[in-house]
Amino acid sequence: MKVPTQHPQEIEVWYILPAIRKELVVALKEKGKAQKEIAKLLNITEAAVSQYVAEKRATEITFPQELKEFIRKAAQEITDAASAFHQIQKISEHIKNSKVLCKLHAQIEGDLKGCDVCYKK
DSSP states (O other): OOOOSSOHHHHIIIIIHHHHHHHHHHHHHHTTOOHHHHHHHHTOOHHHHHHHHTTOSSOSOOOOHHHHHHHHHHHHTOOSHHHHHHHHHHHHHHHHHTTHHHHHHHHHHSOOTTOOGGGOO
16 A cells, blocks of 8 residues: 555645635636635635636646535535635535545545555544
8 A cells, every 4th residue: 555645634735725716716607706706705816716717726636526516516505705614614524524535635646546544543
């Protein structure tokens, strides 16, 4: 078994959180929200919103389709910054609980087949 070199928390902060934001930006934009409003809701800059839309940020990992759908549903629940914060927490928990974190970690570090370091008790 190959042991990861990066902790899952590093993967979450450097790759997964930006990718979640990117998917939320896309979903909120499709919902008709303006970039300025999206930036305020997600507590990010308008420039960051623009970079997510233009695929210039958060391109290192690809979410599975079922996770993208989960995020789109979460975006429907966002009405203010507090609900956005809550939905991002919910998405993050889903990624951990469904073990999608392992698949995303493998996208960064390569073959981690058989790795269960994050889930060992």
